[in-house]
Amino acid sequence: MSLSLNQWTTRRWSVAEAVDGCVRHGVEAIGLWRQEVAAQGLDETIALVEAAGLRVSSLCRGGFLTADTSAAFAAALDDNRRAVDEAAALGASCLVMVVGGLPGVTPGEPLAAFSRDLAGARARVAEALAALAPYAGERGVRLALEPLHPVYCPDRAVLSTLGQALDLAERYPVEQVGVVVDTFHVWWDPQVFEQIARAGDRIASYQVCDYLHPLPADVLLGRGMMGDGVIDFAPITEAVRAAGYTGDVEVEIFNAAVWAADPDEVVTTMKARYASLVERPQRAV
Amino acid sequence: MSLSLNQWTTRRWSVAEAVDGCVRHGVEAIGLWRQEVAAQGLDETIALVEAAGLRVSSLCRGGFLTADTSAAFAAALDDNRRAVDEAAALGASCLVMVVGGLPGVTPGEPLAAFSRDLAGARARVAEALAALAPYAGERGVRLALEPLHPVYCPDRAVLSTLGQALDLAERYPVEQVGVVVDTFHVWWDPQVFEQIARAGDRIASYQVCDYLHPLPADVLLGRGMMGDGVIDFAPITEAVRAAGYTGDVEVEIFNAAVWAADPDEVVTTMKARYASLVERPQRAV
Numbered sequence: 001m002s003l004s005l006n007q008w009t010t011r012r013w014s015v016a017e018a019v020d021g022c023v024r025h026g027v028e029a030i031g032l033w034r035q036e037v038a039a040q041g042l043d044e045t046i047a048l049v050e051a052a053g054l055r056v057s058s059l060c061r062g063g064f065l066t067a068d069t070s071a072a073f074a075a076a077l078d079d080n081r082r083a084v085d086e087a088a089a090l091g092a093s094c095l096v097m098v099v100g101g102l103p104g105v106t107p108g109e110p111l112a113a114f115s116r117d118l119a120g121a122r123a124r125v126a127e128a129l130a131a132l133a134p135y136a137g138e139r140g141v142r143l144a145l146e147p148l149h150p151v152y153c154p155d156r157a158v159l160s161t162l163g164q165a166l167d168l169a170e171r172y173p174v175e176q177v178g179v180v181v182d183t184f185h186v187w188w189d190p191q192v193f194e195q196i197a198r199a200g201d202r203i204a205s206y207q208v209c210d211y212l213h214p215l216p217a218d219v220l221l222g223r224g225m226m227g228d229g230v231i232d233f234a235p236i237t238e239a240v241r242a243a244g245y246t247g248d249v250e251v252e253i254f255n256a257a258v259w260a261a262d263p264d265e266v267v268t269t270m271k272a273r274y275a276s277l278v279e280r281p282q283r284a285v
Numbered sequence: 286m287s288l289s290l291n292q293w294t295t296r297r298w299s300v301a302e303a304v305d306g307c308v309r310h311g312v313e314a315i316g317l318w319r320q321e322v323a324a325q326g327l328d329e330t331i332a333l334v335e336a337a338g339l340r341v342s343s344l345c346r347g348g349f350l351t352a353d354t355s356a357a358f359a360a361a362l363d364d365n366r367r368a369v370d371e372a373a374a375l376g377a378s379c380l381v382m383v384v385g386g387l388p389g390v391t392p393g394e395p396l397a398a399f400s401r402d403l404a405g406a407r408a409r410v411a412e413a414l415a416a417l418a419p420y421a422g423e424r425g426v427r428l429a430l431e432p433l434h435p436v437y438c439p440d441r442a443v444l445s446t447l448g449q450a451l452d453l454a455e456r457y458p459v460e461q462v463g464v465v466v467d468t469f470h471v472w473w474d475p476q477v478f479e480q481i482a483r484a485g486d487r488i489a490s491y492q493v494c495d496y497l498h499p500l501p502a503d504v505l506l507g508r509g510m511m512g513d514g515v516i517d518f519a520p521i522t523e524a525v526r527a528a529g530y531t532g533d534v535e536v537e538i539f540n541a542a543v544w545a546a547d548p549d550e551v552v553t554t555m556k557a558r559y560a561s562l563v564e565r566p567q568r569a570v
Contacts, residue, residue: 102515111498116517118472151436153473154498154515164475187403188438190449213396213439217502230387230439232401 001241003274004029004057006207006252007036010263015040017263019048025267029055029248032090034083042089049090057248058144058205059083059092064100065128066121066158073124076100080132087141093247094144094204095136096180099125101155108155108218121158126168129177137176144204145169146180149188151219162186162195169202178204181240182252184211184223187231196239203245208233208278209253216256223254225266226273233277249278286526288559289314289342291492291537292321295548300325302548304333310552314340314533316492317375319368327374334375342533343429343490344368344377350413351385351406351443358409361385365417372426378532379429379489380421381465384410386440393440393503406443411453414462422461429489430454431465434473436504447471447480454487463489466525467537469496469508472516481524488530493518493563494538501541508539510551511558518562534563 005027007018015036022030030049037045037059049056062083067073087095101107102121104114115121129143136143145165148157159165162179169177179202186192196203210229215222226233251270258266290312292303300321307315315334322330322344334341347368352358372380386392387406389399400406414428421428430450433442444450447464454462464487471477481488495514500507511518536555543551 105498105515108499111515114515116515118517119520122475149436150434150473151500151504154496160473161475167475188435188445190407190446190452211439213390214393215436215504219436219500219504230390230396230399230401232403235404 001206001246001249001279002029003027003271003279004031004055004248004250005267005270006031006058006060006250007033008060009251009253009258009270010266011259013263015045016048019052019054021263021267022054023052025271027267027271029057031058031060031250031252032056032092033060034086037086037090042086046090055248056090056092057250058094058096059087059090061096061098062132062143063098063157065125066100066103068103068115068117068120068124073128077128077131080128081135084132084136084139084141088139092141094142094178096144096146096205098146098148099157099159101153101158105155108220118158125158129168129172133172133176137173142175142204143177144180145177146182147185149185161189161191162199163191166195166199166202174201178202180205180207181236182207182209183231183233183236184209187211187236192236193239196236196243200243203240203243205250206240206245206247207250207252208274209251221254221256223252225253225255225258225269226251226277237278249274286491286531286534286564287314288312288556288564289316289340289533289535290552290555291316291343291345291535292318293345294536294538294543294555295551296544298548300330301333304337304339306548306552307339308337310556312552312556314342316343316345316535316537317341317377318345319371322371322375327371331375340533341375341377342535343379343381344372344375346381346383347417347428348383348442349385350410351388353388353400353402353405353409358413362413362416365413366420369417369421369424369426373424377426379427379463381429381431381490383431383433384442384444386438386443390440393505403443410444414453414457418457418461422458427460427489428462429465430462431467432470434470446474446476447484448476451480451484451487459486463487465490465492466521467492467494468516468518468521469494472496472521477521478524481521481528485528488525488528490535491525491530491532492535492537493559494536506539506541508537510538510540510543510554511536511562522563534559
């Protein structure tokens with residue numbers, strides 16, 4: 001396994017700056033975000049990444065597939081096909097899929113018109129996957145279903161556990177649909193070790209960051225630098241390794257203080273924490 | 286099934302006031318909290334409840350069994366034995382068990398000295414249960430293991446899913462150890478229907494309240510009046526009924542606005558929402 005910078009961790013950096021930062025700090029891979037790639041330009045991003053010799057460990061993100069009107073659902077599928085095309089052009093190891101929450105629930109906003117039909121939302125994710133998996137497979141792109149912590153079930157992902165993600169993924173060839181194991185989202189799950197073992201080569205991405213306590217008022221920003229929260233990275237990392245994962249390990253942090261800090265210092269800290277807590281896991285109890 | 290007022294919903298009311306409120310509003314059962322019972326006096330509480338003809342649907346709460354020093358663990362067991370004694374004296378249908386979080390993590394407080402050993406914390410819950418289940422059984426008290434939403438895993442309950450609670454409960458006779466199904470905690474769980482069916486007569490308590498979006502800054506207070514959040518109560522209630530549960534349904538709300546409101550108005554609203562969303566479930570989509 002080797003360290004990758006998910007560019008959201010150094011959110012102030014453009015794609016060009018993040019690529020340059022990776023090279024300067026000896027980080028060999030980068031996780032890119034679609035809107036940042038669009039801002040830089042897709043072709044320019046491809047050129048920058050190739051010139052730097054970086055691997056693209058993921059493209060974030062496809063998903064948001066739970067809309068309950070046919071027009072919105074069709075638009076979401078179209079957008080996801082474009083995301084697959086971009087992932088293919090970038091040679092990304094996977095396209096991370098955040099599947100979406102209850103229809104009409106807006107992240108961070110008060111409830112307005114929305115649906116409580118959780119089962120229906122989950123059914124539409126399955127339906128969308130049936131359309132997108134072959135499309136991705138034809139283009140050599142692997143969809144990576146990301147179960148999100150249940151605190152995000154209303155607004156971001158009705159996919160809440162690794163077991164649930166695998167139930168969906170296993171309907172498709174392993175090269176078409178995998179899963180993301182993200183420590184923030186799975187650390188609490190009583191089945192996490194059993195499900196990581198079950199996942200095996202379905203693990204398309206391993207992402208690490210810590211789970212802060214108490215969570216900040218905006219729970220989206222509860223992701224911390226490794227060591228700043230409650231997660232013991234050793235057993236989860238050992239399980240991912242034992243499952244056969246040999247890919248990149250993305251550090252993806254959504255955190256107001258991290259975003260406010262000097263990105264070079266963030267990368268320096270990230271490398272040190274990764275080395276002591278993830279790469280050479282020691283029980284951090 | 287029939288409606289019960291968990292007294293924390295009308296937190297400003299003493300035990301005497303809550304008992305009186307139940308009688309005035311025609312609510313036949315009450316869920317009591319230990320500290321409020323202590324403030325009223327155990328004997329006086331017993332007399333008040335008996336005179337009013339109320340059922341005690343639960344005593345809240347035992348638990349906090351994850352301490353990693355032998356002295357603190359022993360003290361927790363002693364406290365839980367006292368809670369069992371109180372539940373027996375009150376004739377409570379069950380003693381709700383909130384098992385505790387990571388050792389040293391204080392609810393709502395910044396991290397100080399604590400342990401990241403989640404597996405160890407879970408093992409101590411199992412160890413404690415082996416001591417407490419027979420003690421409870423001898424006194425005719427049923428322990429009700431409450432899985433809490435994973436957002437509370439760091440500080441309140443390392444018991445995070447109904448399936449995990451049943452794995453523990455099934456080691457003991459059904460009259461000694463049951464589980465709590467609380468809509469707030471389980472609504473997101475992809476296995477919830479399967480696990481409710483599995484639970485069958487292990488269901489010791491069914492608690493209802495809604496899951497607010499967005500959550501307030503203190504996530505403990507994210508419990509709302511039924512209808513104010515994202516939960517569809519119909520399918521969960523149907524599953525609990527189909528599992529054979531015929532007990533009381535407690536409404537337990539932790540919510541700053543509900544606590545600030547006139548308790549009589551809160552009970553009036555509670556009865557109306559219970560009738561339309563829980564008792565005669567209609568899909569509230």
